[in-house]
Every structure is written in structure tokens, then in C-alpha cells.
Amino acid sequence: NAPSIAVVGVTGAVGQEFLSVLTDRDFPYRSLKLLASKRSAGKTVKFENRNYTVEELNEESFDGIDIALFSAGGSISKKYGPVAAKKGTIVVDNSSAFRMDENVPLVIPEVNPEAMVNLKVGCGKGGIIANPNCSTIICLMAVTPLHRRAKVKRMVVSTYQAASGAGAAAMEELVQQTREVLDGKEPTCNIFNQQYAFNLFSHNAPIQPNGYNEEEMKLVKETRKIWSDMGVKVTATCIRVPVMRAHAESVNLQFEKPLDEDTARNILKNAPGIVVVDDRASNRFPTPIEVSNKDDVAVGRVRRDVSQDGDYGLDIFVCGDQIRKGAALNAVQIAEMLL
Numbered sequence: 001n002a003p004s005i006a007v008v009g010v011t012g013a014v015g016q017e018f019l020s021v022l023t024d025r026d027f028p029y030r031s032l033k034l035l036a037s038k039r040s041a042g043k044t045v046k047f048e049n050r051n052y053t054v055e056e057l058n059e060e061s062f063d064g065i066d067i068a069l070f071s072a073g074g075s076i077s078k079k080y081g082p083v084a085a086k087k088g089t090i091v092v093d094n095s096s097a098f099r100m101d102e103n104v105p106l107v108i109p110e111v112n113p114e115a116m117v118n119l120k121v122g123c124g125k126g127g128i129i130a131n132p133n134c135s136t137i138i139c140l141m142a143v144t145p146l147h148r149r150a151k152v153k154r155m156v157v158s159t160y161q162a163a164s165g166a167g168a169a170a171m172e173e174l175v176q177q178t179r180e181v182l183d184g185k186e187p188t189c190n191i192f193n194q195q196y197a198f199n200l201f202s203h204n205a206p207i208q209p210n211g212y213n214e215e216e217m218k219l220v221k222e223t224r225k226i227w228s229d230m231g232v233k234v235t236a237t238c239i240r241v242p243v244m245r246a247h248a249e250s251v252n253l254q255f256e257k258p259l260d261e262d263t264a265r266n267i268l269k270n271a272p273g274i275v276v277v278d279d280r281a282s283n284r285f286p287t288p289i290e291v292s293n294k295d296d297v298a299v300g301r302v303r304r305d306v307s308q309d310g311d312y313g314l315d316i317f318v319c320g321d322q323i324r325k326g327a328a329l330n331a332v333q334i335a336e337m338l339l
């Protein structure tokens with residue numbers, strides 16, 4: 001019996017991608033409810049040859065819903081996630097609201113599917129499953145296969161993050177600013193408080209007392225939870241770059257056991273959801289453009305870290321579509337595991 005589905009935040013960048021991914025993967029459903037704010041209520045959305053009317057999200061929205069895919073921001077998830085779960089809905093939440101809650105599984109299907117064994121559609125109980133942060137998903141997709149072989153002791157991540165992570169309005173702002181700057185006009189800054197086009201800046205997440213921003217600390221904390229390894233050392237610097245929808249990350253790794261670069265490349269070639277792009281002769285490595293709208297995370301620049309002794313260190317460069325594997329695809333894969 002196919003599940004009834006709701007998409008919360010359907011007018012947003014990730015919400016729209018939920019629909020594309022559901023179609024692409026031929027996800028079975030018996031009914032589909034599209035939810036957003038009052039502003040969008042009444043709008044028509046065409047999906048798989050049917051017209052749907054967007055409804056305003058409210059406490060009754062989840063009656064009879066088996067699976068709800070949420071991407072309408074943390075405060076909406078905090079308010080409506082538990083309401084839905086109480087009604088027997090299984091929520092797959094893309095926000096950070098519940099990620100560090102010890103009762104909520106934080107899942108990348110290729111990495112830790114075992115974290116959600118207790119939840120299934122039809123088991124009679126609702127619940128919440130969290131989708132990790134986009135940078136964490138893209139990083140751990142590439143690093144986990146290496147971690148399984150040689151155990152990561154320390155990981156240093158530097159990100160180059162796209163506009164999409166800040167939502168559809170941020171993507172529009174990047175386009176608008178690019179036009180304005182080319183036209184010699186002052187760039188309009190609504191979403192970000194500084195010029196984004198032809199620039200880059202430290203990630204816009206709030207800075208914490210320790211000097212890290214929240215995005216950076218998500219990489220630290222979520223990695224520990226997903227790997228169930230409180231001892232792994234992670235540090236990160238997160239930067240917004242004027243790229244539309246795919247994140248890039250430079251990752252430096254220190255291992256407990258030796259792992260040479262050829263073995264690492266072979267492990268990555270055989271890892272699910274990974275494509276290796278590592279052509280030194282023609283200087284072809286992963287780029288955000290090439291992974292945009294793609295499911296796979298691309299990995300390249302696989303090389304021995306010359307600052308570490310022996311084969312205990314590697315550098316890699318990773319690119320992944322933020323809206324797809326970093327958000328919507330991962331959530332739909334989680335939903336598939338619920339069936």
C-alpha cells in the first residue's frame with residue numbers, strides 16, 4: 001500500500017527539488033499534499049500531470065499523512081514536526097531543529113542506515129528523522145568509505161558554499177546582484193548583508209562565542225553523531241561563494257591506519273553515490289557546475305598529504321549538489337528506507 005505524502009515548504013528551493021526527486025525515483029504514493037505559508041496558499045503546482053493546490057500549513061495538515069518531507073526552516077519544523085509525529089506521521093526534516101536530539105536519528109542512507117531501523121511506514125507510530133546539514137552530507141559521502149578502511153583521527157574541512165543553501169531568495173539575489181554589478185549599479189543586499197556577486201565571505205550562520213559559526217560547528221557535531229564516534233577531531237571553515245547550487249569542500253584527513261592514495265581512489269570508485277573525477281594530466285577535477293542537478297558526489301585531487309608522515313594523511317576535494325544530495329535526494333532516500 002503506497003504511502004500518503006506531504007511536502008512542507010513546497011515553494012522553496014528544496015521543496016521544489018523534493019518534487020523532482022520523487023518523480024525521478026518513481027517514488028510510490030497514494031496521495032500528495034503540498035504545504036507552504038499563507039502567502040502561497042491557493043497557488044497551483046503541476047506535478048506528474050496533475051494540478052495541486054498549495055495549502056497553508058496548519059495543525060490539521062497531517063491528518064492521514066504517512067510521510068512528511070519538511071523544508072520550511074527550523075522554526076516551522078520545531079512547531080509542526082512534533083504535531084505531525086504525534087498524529088502518526090513520519091517526518092523527514094531538512095532543518096537543523098532536531099539533528100542533535102538524541103532521540104532523533106541523523107541519517108545519510110549510504111553512511112548510517114542502521115540509525116533508523118526502528119521506523120517504518122505502517123508500524124503504527126510517527127517519528128522524526130533528521131536530514132544532516134548539506135555540507136556534512138557531501139563531506140561524509142566522500143570521507144566515510146575511507147574512514148571505514150583507515151579510521152579518521154582528525155579532519156579539517158574548508159567549504160566553498162553555494163547560494164542555494166540560503167534558499168530560493170538567495171539564489172535570486174545572486175542573479176540580481178550579478179546584473180547590477182555588470183550594469184555599474186549598487187548591488188541590492190536583502191538576504192546577505194554584503195556584496196555576494198564577484199565576492200565571497202564567511203558563512204552567514206551566526207558566530208558562536210568560540211569564534212566558529214554555526215555551520216562550522218554542525219560539521220563538527222553532526223560528524224560525531226553520524227559516525228557514532230565522539231572522539232573524532234573535526235574543524236571547519238565555511239565560506240559562501242557566488243556559485244548557484246553546488247557546494248565544494250577541501251578536506252584534509254589524518255588516519256589511524258595507513259591508506260595510500262591509490263587504495264583511497266579505488267575505495268572511492270567503488271563507493272555508492274560517489275564519482276571520482278581525478279585527471280591530473282588535463283587538470284580536470286570536480287566542479288560545482290558539473291555536479292549541479294546530479295545525484296552523485298564528485299571526489300578528486302586525491303593525494304598524499306606531504307605534511308604528514310607515511311601514508312597517514314590525505315587531501316581530497318569534493319563537490320556535491322547542495323539541493324539534491326545535500327538536501328532533497330538524501331531526504332527522499334530516507335523516505336524510501338521507511339517503506
Ligand code: A2P
Pocket residue numbers: 008009010011012013014015035036037038039040041057071072073076166167168169
Ligand atoms: P512560502 O513560499 O509560502 O513563503 P527557501 O528555503 O527556498 O527560502 O523556502 C522556504 C519554504 O518554507 C517556502 O516554501 C516557504 O513558503 C516555506 N515557509 C516559510 N514560512 C512558512 C510558514 N510560516 N508556514 C509554512 N511554510 C513556510
